[in-house]
Amino acid sequence: MVGADPDRVVATARSWRGTPYHDHASLKGVGCDCLGLARGIWREVVGPEPFPIPPYSRDWGETGPREVLAEGVRRMMPEITASEAGPGALVLFRMKPRAITKHVGILTGNDTFLHAYERLGVVEEPLAHAWRRRIAFAFLFPQR
Secondary structure, X not given: OOOOOHHHHXXXXXXXXXXXXXXXXXXXXXXXXXXXXXXXXHHHHOOOOOOOOOOOOXXXXXXXXXXXXXXXXXXXXXXXXXXXOOOOOEEEEOOOOOOOOOEEEEEOOOOEEEEEEOOOEEEEEEOOHHHHOOEEEEEOOOOO
């Protein structure tokens, strides 16, 4: 499956490092949450967002059986298996066992990823086992 150039996705993602964390935001250098980070990378790599993101609460992923985030991403991005995911892939994390996915990151290397994390902002860090085991879905940014 062919997606956007992984080197371009990673370089774009890294250009967001240091952006402060801010719920519902998606402005490089100003503020973003994890979904806002993915949205900003999309705009730079792919183009305009295909549909508006509906409002969501901080606890949106705490209840319900539907994989709302994964379903939304599937509308825009080709899905791959977690084992196929490499640099440039968008990954969705389960923050608790048996919970629905609610956190987004971008793989920047075989053992590193970038994400927007509360109190830290956009950071790149090792994809330690504690994070790797939480990956539930993986997707490719499409070509422009």
